[in-house]
Amino acid sequence: MKDKVSVVLFEGGEPLSEIEKELVAVRQAVLLDNIMKMQQIPEVGGIYLLTNYPLLAEEAAEMGVTIWKNEIPEEKFHFGNELSNLINREKLENIFYMGGASIPLVTVSELQEICLLLLNSESIIYANNAQSADIIAFTPGSLINQIEPPKMDNILGMTLRDSTGVQQKLFKNTAGLLFDLDTPADLLVLAGSPFTGLRARRVLDGLQLDLSRLDKAKEVLRGDYEEALILGRVGAPVIARINQNLKLRLRIFSEERGMKALGREESGEAISLMGFFLEEVGLNKFIKYLERVAQCAFLDTRVLMIHLGQRLSAEERFLSDLGRWQEMKNPVMREFTRAVVESEIPILCGGHSLVLGGLWALVDEIGPTHDHW
Numbered sequence: 001m002k003d004k005v006s007v008v009l010f011e012g013g014e015p016l017s018e019i020e021k022e023l024v025a026v027r028q029a030v031l032l033d034n035i036m037k038m039q040q041i042p043e044v045g046g047i048y049l050l051t052n053y054p055l056l057a058e059e060a061a062e063m064g065v066t067i068w069k070n071e072i073p074e075e076k077f078h079f080g081n082e083l084s085n086l087i088n089r090e091k092l093e094n095i096f097y098m099g100g101a102s103i104p105l106v107t108v109s110e111l112q113e114i115c116l117l118l119l120n121s122e123s124i125i126y127a128n129n130a131q132s133a134d135i136i137a138f139t140p141g142s143l144i145n146q147i148e149p150p151k152m153d154n155i156l157g158m159t160l161r162d163s164t165g166v167q168q169k170l171f172k173n174t175a176g177l178l179f180d181l182d183t184p185a186d187l188l189v190l191a192g193s194p195f196t197g198l199r200a201r202r203v204l205d206g207l208q209l210d211l212s213r214l215d216k217a218k219e220v221l222r223g224d225y226e227e228a229l230i231l232g233r234v235g236a237p238v239i240a241r242i243n244q245n246l247k248l249r250l251r252i253f254s255e256e257r258g259m260k261a262l263g264r265e266e267s268g269e270a271i272s273l274m275g276f277f278l279e280e281v282g283l284n285k286f287i288k289y290l291e292r293v294a295q296c297a298f299l300d301t302r303v304l305m306i307h308l309g310q311r312l313s314a315e316e317r318f319l320s321d322l323g324r325w326q327e328m329k330n331p332v333m334r335e336f337t338r339a340v341v342e343s344e345i346p347i348l349c350g351g352h353s354l355v356l357g358g359l360w361a362l363v364d365e366i367g368p369t370h371d372h373w
Contacts, residue, residue: 009100
């Protein structure tokens, strides 16, 4: 349907631990919430879901979604090949792709705006991040045949741009289009947000997450000229967003942006100046210095983990994000997590989404604190 947008959703995996299964349950609820939003948009034609989760497939099918069952083991799954197959077999022209739990706070009007951008363009690529995008919209669908299919979805936008010569534009920066559900840190933000979808809210309420550190950090963000420290893959847009809306002093160290998309995480090339500092002064002093310079902190710990040579399982990373150090086996990150939990200031740990969409969502939740706004 050349005059309609085809929505393509991929959601799958093989969660092993209980904490991974909890995250998957919320992700699936978010996906179903987003399908309901998509179905309110007249410009949307078909909605296609590729998944290896039988119950998710069943529920989405009942909502009228076209299901592609994925029976390929996770270690052999190739994102680009599967996307290319789907686009070519269904002869899709205007494609709006997103991972299953991308953009849980997106609004119907934001989704419709993306659809209209696609339908009013002959050849274009849209993404929510120049290097590592969670959502991609592009037309025509034949562009997928001009590229070497990428193994991971977060480099699809960059690959399309670099291999086809078609112009790439970025979506406007909003919490709806930036906040992604990747880690338990994002679960905490979503659980505390008043903008969470109905299905996701029901699942989150059943998890009994500890929001105490997040709530304390929010109090700092609401204050008058207190200091917040942000480390990791921090981008300029979220810094500007904070400065425009909160009475907050920022201490920021941004490094290793594009770490995953450029292969620096997988190769172990990623290095961190803050990691060197941590190694030099030791964990206890590192935390004490954080406490000296800020009243709360947001840490993208994936950069530190790679620098320190800590290849953690998803379960260990997620336990660290939630501060459950007693259950962790990795000695280095166990002690790091314990020090974070026992710190005198609230320290939130997570991945890239925490220091981008997560912070953006918190700013929107708190609202402008400047008197003249």
